[in-house]
Amino acid sequence: MxxxxxxxxxxxxxxxxxxxxxxxxxxxxxxxxxxxxxxxxxxxxxxxxxxxxxxxxxxxxxxxxxxxxxxxxxxxxxxxxxxxxxxxxxxxxxxxxxxxxxxxxxxxxxxxxxxxxxxxxxxxxxxxxxxxxxxxxxxxxxxxxxxxxxxxxxxxxxxxxxxxxxxxxxxxxxxxxxxxxxxxxxxxxxxxxxxxxAQKGLAWMRLTAEGQAGHGSMINKDNPVTELAAALARLGDHDWPVRLTPTVRRFLEEVADALGLEFDPENPEPVLDKLGPLVRFVGATLRHTANPTRLDAGYKVNVIPGHAHAEVDGRFLPGFEDEFFAQVDELLGPKVRREFVHHDIAxxxxxxxxxxxxxxxxxxxxxxxxxxxxxxxxxxxxxxxxxxxxxxxxxxxxxxxxxxxxxxxxxxxxxxxxxxxxxxxxxxxxxxxxxxx
Incomplete structure (x- = not known):
C-alpha cells in the first residue's frame, strides 16, 4: 500500500x-x-x-x-x-x-x-x-x-x-x-x-550637529550635543496633522459601515477606538511619523565633543513626501544636517x-x-x-x-x-x- x-x-x-x-x-x-x-x-x-x-x-x-x-x-x-x-x-x-x-x-x-x-x-x-x-x-x-x-x-x-x-x-x-x-x-x-x-514611505535619517569642542567645565554656547538634543525634542514632540489618504479614508469608511457608525473625516477617533489592538497598524497611517531611535556623542565626560549624531525613523504618507521633509527641516533647524541611512518611496x-x-x-x-x-x-x-x-x-x-x-x-x-x-x-x-x- x-x-x-x-x-x-x-x-x-x-x-x-x-x-x-x-x-x-x-x-x-x-x-x-x-x-x-x-x-x-x-x-x-x-x-x-x-x-x-x-x-x-x-x-x-x-x-x-x-x-x-x-x-x-x-x-x-x-x-x-x-x-x-x-x-x-x-x-x-x-x-x-x-x-x-x-x-x-x-x-x-x-x-x-x-x-x-x-x-x-x-x-x-x-x-x-x-x-x-x-x-x-x-x-x-x-x-x-x-x-x-x-x-x-x-x-x-x-x-x-x-x-x-x-x-x-x-x-x-x-x-x-x-x-x-x-x-x-x-x-x-x-x-x-x-x-x-498602500504603504508609507521610508526615511531613515542620520542627523549631525557640529560645534566647538572644549573643556566640559567651561561655558560653551556652541555645544553640538545641546543643539542636537533640542532638535530631536522638537522633532519627537511634533504633532503631525491628520492626512486621510484615499486608502485610509476608504478603510475607515468601511469599518464604520461594518460597525454601524457614522464616519466623520474631521474626527476619525470613534472608529479608531473600535479597532482594539489593530489600531497599532492603522493609527500610524493617519499622519507622518518621525521617531528618534539612536544617539551618539562624545568620548569623555569632561570633554564637549565637536559633533553629535542621532538617527531617526521617519515614515511619510503617500502623496505628502515633500510636505514631510519640509517640516522635518524646519524642526531640525539650520545647524543640524540630515542624510539618509535609507530612503524609499511611498x-x-x-x-x-x-x-x-x-x-x-x-x-x-x-x-x-x-x-x-x-x-x-x-x-x-x-x-x-x-x-x-x-x-x-x-x-x-x-x-x-x-x-x-x-x-x-x-x-x-x-x-x-x-x-x-x-x-x-x-x-x-x-x-x-x-x-x-
Missing amino acids: TNPVPSAQDEVVEITSELIRIDTSNYGDGSGPGERAAGERVMEWLAEVGVQGTYIESAERRGNVVARIEGADASLPPLLVHGHLDVVPAQASDWRVHPFSGEVVDDYVWGRGAVDMKDMNAMMLAVLRQMAREGRRPRRDIVFAWLADEEAGGEYGAKYLTRNHRDLFEGVEYAISEVGGYSFEVDPSLRLYLIET LETSFDGPLVESMIAALKAEDPSARAVPYCLSAGTDNKSFAPLGIRGFGFVPLRLPPELDFAALFHGVDERVPIDALRFGVRVLDRLLTAY
Missing part, C-alpha cells in the same frame, strides 16, 4: 517550522548568517516535486530563489508572489518558546518569522508543491520569489534582482506579498480582511481590478463571513522595489485569526507565533487564488 500524497494543508505547518529553525537573522550590517541555508532548502523543496528554481546570491550568503511556473494561457500577464527569507533578530531570554525552535505549542507555530514572513514562504511552497504533484497548471504564469534582505531595505534581495535580473519578472503586472489578507472580527457573522493597497494603488476580485472571491469561498477592505501599511515591503518595474503590489497573506489574538504585536515582537488553523486556511485561499486568477 502506497503512502498518500501529502496535501498543502498537511505540509504547511512542517515547512513553516523548518524555515523558522533556519536562523536568517538580519542585523543590517552584514554580520548575520544570511539567507543561503534557507534558500538552498527552498531549492530542495522545489526539486523534490520537479520544479526548477533559480538560486542567486547577491553577496556571500545572501540567497534568493525565483521559480516561474508556466500557466495555461500565455497571453495573460504573469503574477508575482514573493516573500522574504530574512527575519529581524530575537533574544531567546525574552521568549516563552525559543525563537528559532519552530515548536508547535497550543495549536500555534512559534518562532521568529512565524508571521513575518516564513508563514507565507511556507504557504507558497506548500501550494506550489501540491500543484506540481497533481499536475495542475495555473491560468497564467506565476513567478514565485523567496528573497533576501527585506528587513534592511532589500539591497541584497528585491532591489538587487530588479537591477540585475529584471528578465525574471518580464511581463509581470501584479504582485502579492506580506502584511495583508488577515482578518479582524467585527462579530461572529462578519470578518473584515485587510488587504494592503505606494498607493486603488482597490480594484481582476486580482482584487479574485482575492475577494477566494476569501469568501473559504469564509462566507469575509468582507475585504483596503488599508495602508505604516511600514513597507518589497513591493516598493517592484513598483519601478510597473508592478502593482498588494499585501495578501490570507489568515483567519482568532479574535483574541493581538496580531499587530507579533511583528518584530516577542513570542511571535501563527495559528495552525490560520496557516491551513491561508493555503486553501492561496490555492484558490493562484488557480483561478
